Amino acid sequence: MSEKKLKFNSKAIHGGQEPDKAYGAVMPPIYQTSTYAQSTPGGHQGYEYSRSANPTRTALEKSLASIENGNYGLAFASGLAAIDAVIKLLNPGDEVVSTNDLYGGSYRLFKQVFEKFGIRFHFIGMQNVHTIEEYINGNTKLIWTETPTNPMMNVIDIRAISKLAKKYRLLLAVDNTFATPYLQTPLDLGADIVMHSATKYLGGHSDVVVGALVVRDKDLADKLYFLQNASGAVCGPMDSFLVLRGIKTLHVRMQRHCENGKAVAEYLAGNPKIEKVYWPGFENHPNHDIAKSQMSDFGGMISFVPKGSNYDEAIKIVEKLKLFTLAESLGGVESLAGHPASMTHASIPKEEREKSGVVDSLIRLSVGIEDIRDLIADLEQAIG
Numbered sequence: 584m585s586e587k588k589l590k591f592n593s594k595a596i597h598g599g600q601e602p603d604k605a606y607g608a609v610m611p612p613i614y615q616t617s618t619y620a621q622s623t624p625g626g627h628q629g630y631e632y633s634r635s636a637n638p639t640r641t642a643l644e645k646s647l648a649s650i651e652n653g654n655y656g657l658a659f660a661s662g663l664a665a666i667d668a669v670i671k672l673l674n675p676g677d678e679v680v681s682t683n684d685l686y687g688g689s690y691r692l693f694k695q696v697f698e699k700f701g702i703r704f705h706f707i708g709m710q711n712v713h714t715i716e717e718y719i720n721g722n723t724k725l726i727w728t729e730t731p732t733n734p735m736m737n738v739i740d741i742r743a744i745s746k747l748a749k750k751y752r753l754l755l756a757v758d759n760t761f762a763t764p765y766l767q768t769p770l771d772l773g774a775d776i777v778m779h780s781a782t783k784y785l786g787g788h789s790d791v792v793v794g795a796l797v798v799r800d801k802d803l804a805d806k807l808y809f810l811q812n813a814s815g816a817v818c819g820p821m822d823s824f825l826v827l828r829g830i831k832t833l834h835v836r837m838q839r840h841c842e843n844g845k846a847v848a849e850y851l852a853g854n855p856k857i858e859k860v861y862w863p864g865f866e867n868h869p870n871h872d873i874a875k876s877q878m879s880d881f882g883g884m885i886s887f888v889p890k891g892s893n894y895d896e897a898i899k900i901v902e903k904l905k906l907f908t909l910a911e912s913l914g915g916v917e918s919l920a921g922h923p924a925s926m927t928h929a930s931i932p933k934e935e936r937e938k939s940g941v942v943d944s945l946i947r948l949s950v951g952i953e954d955i956r957d958l959i960a961d962l963e964q965a966i967g
């Protein structure tokens with residue numbers, strides 16, 4: 584059967600993979616080498632220097648392309664390094680329309696690094712796709728979005744945005760970190776570029792920092808491969824191996840993340856001490872119908888606001904959690920809790936982050952795959 588015909592659960596294990604040519608190793612060896620012998624200048628076996636290409640990273644890049652239904656995968660030293668490569672496709676004077684609810688580090692990269700080089704960013708709510716068109720002009724080259732967004736869990740209509748991008752001949756890049764291709768495949772919905780912090784669900788065990796891009800178009804891939812080599816922000820063979828191994832169980836882990844996420848979201852929604860819960864699986868989520876149309880389930884990321892809470896009260900709650908670990912990051916097997924205002928989104932000025940709802944009392948959960956009874960009990964003792 585052609586690999587492209589495999590279902591996701593099989594692609595996660597077999598996608599882009601073949602036994603090692605040397606000894607038939609089922610898992611690709613970790614080619615912990617920086618360089619490769621040449622019989623004569625340029626006389627090599629496909630690899631000459633590991634920044635340019637490494638066999639273990641190639642295996643990961645093929646797996647990434649397979650699970651996102653793309654043709655070309657690229658792996659980087661971190662998610663932000665992957666985003667950096669996308670923005671380096673642009674030139675001074677170009678403009679980007681970006682979701683105003685996004686990872687704090689992405690906002691910082693855009694505002695504090697790339698604005699210096701003459702790239703202009705417009706941060707807007709994208710829940711209603713029609714507002715985007717007002718910000719598109721002759722200099723716009725890229726629409727950047729996440730869905731669900733970090734941390735407000737906004738859902739953005741990839742198909743609708745893709746139609747808009749094509750109308751104005753813009754690139755559409757979707758950060759698919761929160762959903763993963765287990766839940767949604769943006770290239771199938773019209774996106775040009777899919778990006779991941781593979782640090783999260785793809786690696787899945789909080790033991791690696793890696794970024795990923797997947798595209799279908801060869802010219803776009805060639806530009807990104809050029810930038811990957813020329814800027815050099817690549818991941819090493821050991822990190823490539825760890826993410827490749829993580830992807831093999833992505834489907835079973837995501838199934839449990841979704842089950843536990845639903846149960847935690849419903850527990851929080853039923854707790855009288857909670858004012859608001861943000862989770863795309865609720866029928867009263869503003870874009871629940873769009874979520875249902877582009878996601879096969881609703882994931883393990885949840886944000887909530889305790890009733891009558893504030894900055895200090897929210898910190899007290901996350902400090903009291905025992906099974907949920909208070910830490911940056913998300914998407915690992917262990918449940919994590921965070922306080923975006925002081926942690927992941929601290930780099931966004933308060934007045935800016937509050938425009939998208941990231942208030943001082945917001946708490947974000949990455950619901951892991953522990954026993955749900957223990958997770959609920961931990962939340963109960965911390966929230967009361």
Ligand SMILES: C=C(NCc1c(COP(=O)(O)O)cnc(C)c1O)C(=O)O
Pocket residue numbers: 661662663664686688689729733758760761779780781782792793794911912913927
């Ligand atoms: C570390 C966290 N986020 C990283 C992240 C990134 C950056 O990925 P890094 O691998 O951390 O560089 C990009 N996009 C999204 C949606 C992300 O959540 C966090 O939200 O705790």
